[in-house]
Structure formats: C-alpha cells, structure tokens
Amino acid sequence: MALGPRLDLRQSQSLVMTPQLQQAIRLLALSNLEIETFIAEELERNPLLESGGQEVRDRVEAPVRDEYEEVPEPDSIDHLGAGDGAGALDIDVSNENLHQDSAADAMGGTDGGLGLTGTSLGGSVDAPDFDSFASDEASLHDHLLSQAGAALSGADLMIAAAIIEQIDETGYLTVSLLDIADRLGVPKAEVERVLAAVQTFDPAGVAARSLSECLALQAKDADRYDPAMARLIDNLNYLAKGNLSALKRICGVDDEDLTDMIRELRAYDPKPGCRFEGGSRVEAVVPDVLVSRRGAGWSVELNGATLPRLLVNRTYYAELSGGAQDKKSKAWLSECLASANWLMKALDQRARTITRVATEIVKQQENFFLRGVAHLRPLTLRTIAEAVGMHESTISRVTSNKYLSCERGLFELKYFFTSGIQSADGGDAVSAEAVKSHIKTLIAGEGGKILSDDQLVDLLKARGFDIARRTVAKYREALGIGSSVQRRRQRALEGER
Incomplete structure (x- = not known):
C-alpha cells in the first residue's frame, strides 16, 4: 500500500x-x-x-x-x-x-x-438557560439548576429541570413523579432515577417528598444513615410523643446511643430551601x-x-x-x-x-x-x-413562568397540564384537578356527617371516578384539608365556642 x-x-x-x-x-x-x-x-x-411610547394593542x-x-x-x-x-x-x-x-x-x-x-x-442547548436569571444572590432554583447543568445532560437535564421547577421555597418536591412523567411523556422510572441524582445536590435534603425523606437524605449526606438511624427516622411519631422507650426497642440501641441519634437528628434542617429565600424575587x-x-x-x-x-x-x-x-x-x-x-x-x-x-x-x-x-x-x-x-x-418553555387571565380567574399555563384518572364506566379519563374539585365540593357539603376517605371513594365512584383510597388521601392533603378525624375534632371545637 x-x-x-x-x-x-x-x-x-x-x-x-x-x-x-x-x-x-x-x-x-x-x-x-x-x-x-x-x-x-x-x-x-x-x-x-x-421605545414607541405607547403600549401594543394588536389583537x-x-x-x-x-x-x-x-x-x-x-x-x-x-x-x-x-x-x-x-x-x-x-x-x-x-x-x-x-x-x-x-x-x-x-x-x-x-x-x-x-x-x-x-x-x-x-441536548446542550438548555445549558445557557440555567444562569440566565441569576441575581446577585442566587435563588434555590438557580442554585439547583446550575448544579444540574454541571452534572447532567440531554434528556436527564430536561427531566431535572422539570423536577426542580416543582420544588417549593422550603426545598420539598410538591408534585408526584407520575405527574412529571405524564407532562414530559417519559417513563416514571426515568423520573425516579433523575430525582435520585437531584436529591444529591446541595443543600442536603432538597427535593424530598416528606419530612422523613428529607432527614434521611441529610443523614446519608453526613454518612450517618445506619439501620438504627433509619428506624428512628421511620418512627418520628414516637419521637414527637416522647415515647423514648419504644424508640430504644425499635432501634435496638441504649439510652446513650439514642440521645446521640436524637441530638444529630435535631441538628438537621427540616426546611433546607429556606436559606435561599433572600435570593428569590417577589413579584406581583x-x-x-x-x-x-x-x-x-x-x-x-x-x-x-x-x-x-x-x-x-x-x-x-x-x-x-x-x-x-x-x-x-x-x-x-x-x-x-x-x-x-x-x-x-x-x-x-x-x-x-x-x-x-x-x-x-x-x-x-x-x-x-x-x-x-x-x-x-x-x-x-x-x-x-x-x-x-x-x-x-x-x-x-412557552408555558413556563407565564399566566393566563380569563373570566374564571388567573392561572399559570402549566395549570392546564394535568394527569388523568380513568373513568369508572370506561369513558374518557378526567383531569386530576377535576377530581380534586369534586373532593373539595363533597367535603364542603358534608355538614355534620364527616366523610371518611373510604366514603369519599364510594361517592366519587358514584360520580364516575375510579380512584383508590390512597389517591383520595393524597388529593385531600394537597388541597390542605385534614383527615376525617381532624375535621371531626375541629367541628367539635367550633361547636364549643
């Protein structure tokens, strides 16, 4: 050759x-x-x-x-x-x-x-967006997006941005992974995998879906998440009641070890996102x-x-x-x-x-x-x-940070993208927001007869919504409505006044 x-x-x-x-x-x-x-x-x-000196009115x-x-x-x-x-x-x-x-x-x-x-x-097109809104003091979202841009790429970066968008000012993930998966059109397993990566970002405990998960993430970050600490975090209700003897038995530790574990647990931040509040901008x-x-x-x-x-x-x-x-x-x-x-x-x-x-x-x-x-x-x-x-x-991008005004009120464009609940009669699926509206209406009209979650399931099925009890409980909590026990106790207190 x-x-x-x-x-x-x-x-x-x-x-x-x-x-x-x-x-x-x-x-x-x-x-x-x-x-x-x-x-x-x-x-x-x-x-x-x-500037032309006048507002645009092109309809x-x-x-x-x-x-x-x-x-x-x-x-x-x-x-x-x-x-x-x-x-x-x-x-x-x-x-x-x-x-x-x-x-x-x-x-x-x-x-x-x-x-x-x-x-x-x-896929790297998204990268410049992460720093575009950075202020002199970065907000929680800016801080997380910058870490996502450095650690992830391609589809994972897109999913991470969608997850971060749903993290509130305290650092908690406020929507279900299924909702995010439905909005993006990706498998739920992919969202779970990217969430695990986001949960390793600073501050420790961010993107948790509950207090227990938030504390567990911080314990893992501090390399203190052993079986005893895991049991303690899973049984925070005993700690709230002061039932230390039950905790010692569950965790399998003595008084000294339990005291050290509780001391460390109290040093964790239950709202890791609040330290970034100063960097967020409050706008009408x-x-x-x-x-x-x-x-x-x-x-x-x-x-x-x-x-x-x-x-x-x-x-x-x-x-x-x-x-x-x-x-x-x-x-x-x-x-x-x-x-x-x-x-x-x-x-x-x-x-x-x-x-x-x-x-x-x-x-x-x-x-x-x-x-x-x-x-x-x-x-x-x-x-x-x-x-x-x-x-x-x-x-x-079009639906991010934008609001729509109509005769029914002011809504974020993202509000109109919701997951579906299968109809009990086999008809078309209905929006999760529509189901929440029915739950709110049923509870508002319960009067003196407090409805349990099981009763709400039956009433919703009668209206054509095939929904599980745990889903009813999740939607009720998302609406800020207490359980039947809490509502009954509140009703009793109101009657005494």
Whole structure:
C-alpha cells in the first residue's frame, strides 16, 4: 500500500450555537414582565432602538371552532405584535446528532423570521438557560439548576429541570413523579432515577417528598444513615410523643446511643430551601395572555400592558452612516443595526409562538373555560406539541413562568397540564384537578356527617371516578384539608365556642 499525502472530503454533523440563538431560546421562556426588563437593557445598550411610547394593542383572535381562522401576517414587524403563529419559534432539543447548516441560515431566512421551525438542536442547548436569571444572590432554583447543568445532560437535564421547577421555597418536591412523567411523556422510572441524582445536590435534603425523606437524605449526606438511624427516622411519631422507650426497642440501641441519634437528628434542617429565600424575587403576578369570549369562539391575545412598543430608528442610522467615520465606527454601527433587526424579529416570533400555543390550550380545555374546573381534561405537553407542530421542549418553555387571565380567574399555563384518572364506566379519563374539585365540593357539603376517605371513594365512584383510597388521601392533603378525624375534632371545637 502506497504511503503519501492525499485530500479527502468528509461529511460530518455539527451544532452551531450562536449567542443570538441562545438568546432566542431564553426569550421564549421569559414572562412579559421579564421581557420588559430585557428590552429596557437593550434600549440602554443599542442607540438605534427606541421605545414607541405607547403600549401594543394588536389583537389576535383565534376562535375555538372546527374551522380554524387564520389571521394574516402584519406587513411590518417594527413593533411587538402577536401574530397568527406563522413562523412560530420551535426549538427541538431531543436529538443531539442533527445537523444545522449555519447560524446565518438559522437567523436570516428569506421568510423574514427566525426560520427555526423543525430545526433540531443538541441536548446542550438548555445549558445557557440555567444562569440566565441569576441575581446577585442566587435563588434555590438557580442554585439547583446550575448544579444540574454541571452534572447532567440531554434528556436527564430536561427531566431535572422539570423536577426542580416543582420544588417549593422550603426545598420539598410538591408534585408526584407520575405527574412529571405524564407532562414530559417519559417513563416514571426515568423520573425516579433523575430525582435520585437531584436529591444529591446541595443543600442536603432538597427535593424530598416528606419530612422523613428529607432527614434521611441529610443523614446519608453526613454518612450517618445506619439501620438504627433509619428506624428512628421511620418512627418520628414516637419521637414527637416522647415515647423514648419504644424508640430504644425499635432501634435496638441504649439510652446513650439514642440521645446521640436524637441530638444529630435535631441538628438537621427540616426546611433546607429556606436559606435561599433572600435570593428569590417577589413579584406581583401579571397575566401574559388574556382570554375572553368572542361570539361562538375565543379571543386570545398577549397582554399589551406589559409589552412596550419597540422601534428601530432607521433615520438616526442614516444620519450616522452618512457622516465621516472610520472603519471601526462603521462596523459598530452595522452591528447595532443587525442586532436591532434581529431582536425585532425574535420578539415578534416569540409573540406568535406564545399566542399559538395559548390558543391551542384554550381549544383543548374549552370545557374548563365554559363550565369550570370540574371539566378540566387530562392534557400533556406532547398533545399540544403534536397539535401545533412543535417540539415538547418548546411547549415547556412557552408555558413556563407565564399566566393566563380569563373570566374564571388567573392561572399559570402549566395549570392546564394535568394527569388523568380513568373513568369508572370506561369513558374518557378526567383531569386530576377535576377530581380534586369534586373532593373539595363533597367535603364542603358534608355538614355534620364527616366523610371518611373510604366514603369519599364510594361517592366519587358514584360520580364516575375510579380512584383508590390512597389517591383520595393524597388529593385531600394537597388541597390542605385534614383527615376525617381532624375535621371531626375541629367541628367539635367550633361547636364549643
């Protein structure tokens, strides 16, 4: 075989991730109020951008009917307007091996938009999002997301972000793993595996689902989770009652060992997330999407009150470019114009994407808007994604940190995605939120006859809900309603007053 230099032509797959594309992904997840702050920063940085001085009032009406009415695209996008969803921003992060030709093709297509529909990006796309909202003092979520970005990747990173999103300010996981699995469309076993990884993050005890689990995680972190400590944590009710003799017998230890174990247990933090409270920002909830009844359908529009008008001052650009300038100044001016034009397109595509997704949510949950929470149907991110032709990760970003206002109240977009409960008569499944509504109604009308969880199961089955007793107890506790014993005791106390 001859040895010598030669030229070979090879084809390979690669990912082009420009700063503009990273910014487009971040913009999609921002709420309207966060977009307002972002625009204010851009106005300070770019002299060619200026505020129009009035709020955007472009209405997009999307009747929920079989005949879907398309709204024509506006002739100009020199303002923040909500369109019909054409050219909506869709980011697919499920496939790490799909090729993207170039950043120029992605950002400057002939359609005048971002041209990202159907484009597949690598799983590492999510990484820049984790630090995008970091304040001077990081919140609990920021702290956990930064650890997730360093320890996980791909699908595991997506699942970890969904888990972290459901962790409350005290550090506890507030929803069931089955709900998370249903929303993401992944097996529950995968969520359990990623949860185990999240539970190793700092602070120790985070992402626990109960006090016992929180203390057990901290004991494991301190390398003190031996069989005796495990039994002590599993029997905290005896400790609360002061029944130390029973604890010694259960744990198999003497007085000295039990005292040491209790001392160590009391040194653990039952609310590990509270130390990060100072880093969280308290803001008034302002709706991002407004929904109202319009004839036989619905009007879905972005809240213009939180979207200032943004313009590109082309006259100012012409004046500056016409004067004598050096090469460096001209390059800077051209960069400012390109950045301003791209931002206008990105904001317009964001508005179109949000409106399109919100319209489909209204269409899927029309019975809720017409008749109330008892008629909320099971819904997953995958269902919406397939209906609008986008990827699930795009739907997840669109519905994060955004609220919808309608005549029934103010709801987070995530509220409309719930798991299903099979109907007792074999009919369509019903939403878990609808079942909670029925439980709340039954308990509110129990009067002097307190209903046990077993009785609630029977009453719910009579209404067509095939649900287990433990599920009834879980939903009741989630509603903040005590057990039948607690309610009976409370009723007796009220009668004595």
